[in-house]
Amino acid sequence: RKEVEQDPGPFNVPEGATVAFNCTYSNSASQSFFWYRQDCRKEPKLLMSVYSSGNEDGRFTAQLNRASQYISLLIRDSKLSDSATYLCVVKAAGNKLTFGGGTRVLVKP
Amino acid sequence: GAVVSQHPSWVICKSGTSVKIECRSLDFQATTMFWYRQFPKQSLMLMATSNEGSKATYEQGVEKDKFLINHASLTLSTLTVTSAHPEDSSFYICSARVVGGPSYNEQFFGPGTRLTVL
Numbered sequence: 001r002k003e004v005e006q007d008p009g010p011f012n013v014p015e016g017a018t019v020a021f022n023c024t025y026s027n028s029a030s031q032s033f034f035w036y037r038q039d040c041r042k043e044p045k046l047l048m049s050v051y052s053s054g055n056e057d058g059r060f061t062a063q064l065n066r067a068s069q070y071i072s073l074l075i076r077d078s079k080l081s082d083s084a085t086y087l088c089v090v091k092a093a094g095n096k097l098t099f100g101g102g103t104r105v106l107v108k109p
Numbered sequence: 110g111a112v113v114s115q116h117p118s119w120v121i122c123k124s125g126t127s128v129k130i131e132c133r134s135l136d137f138q139a140t141t142m143f144w145y146r147q148f149p150k151q152s153l154m155l156m157a158t159s160n161e162g163s164k165a166t167y168e169q170g171v172e173k174d175k176f177l178i179n180h181a182s183l184t185l186s187t188l189t190v191t192s193a194h195p196e197d198s199s200f201y202i203c204s205a206r207v208v209g210g211p212s213y214n215e216q217f218f219g220p221g222t223r224l225t226v227l
Binding site for chain 2: 097099
């Protein structure tokens with residue numbers, strides 16, 4: 001079983017719609033959680049950290065469910081520029097980041 | 110945010126040659142840098158953790174004699190792929206950890222180096 005699992009997608013989303021997807025992690029000792037965005041052939045870039053109480057950054061909302069060991073990302077009012085691969089990233093003790101395989105999102109006009 | 114550069118951005122080499130990739134933190138000091146590898150349609154896999162002034166820590170399954178890491182200064186880490194083979198063709202990405210300021214402990218990624226071994 002992979003340490004961090006994601007639905008690879010793609011999620012085809014009409015422009016303006018809402019899309020949400022989850023990520024599950026196997027290490028119950030995981031301490032920090034992040035969503036990164038990666039465009040094709042580019043490096044990943046931090047989208048947002050995920051906090052226990054859930055947090056929002058503009059059109060993006062992240063949730064953490066420690067009991068079920070998953071995190072989620074919701075994108076409202078999708079823009080064409082939101083098309084990317086979204087990487088779920090988990091950090092246990094120390095500084096090692098473990099990446100999920102990514103969820104590909106395609107926003108179409 | 111902090112800026113990390115990599116050089117070269119892409120390289121094509123013949124099988125059996127060695128390739129050196131540089132990772133630099135441009136506006137901050139990084140005592141710890143990380144090297145990742147990403148194969149097509151797969152996620153980033155951590156190869157090793159590079160610590161300034163000491164030996165790198167390699168992840169399980171990564172050959173330390175094949176992937177030489179040197180972190181000689183607080184702003185530069187290098188990864189040398191020795192005797193490269195076609196199966197080493199991949200996207201190599203480094204990251205550097207910020208140890209102070211508002212971005213404390215965040216990792217910033219370099220733009221990556223695409224290696225193609227013929």
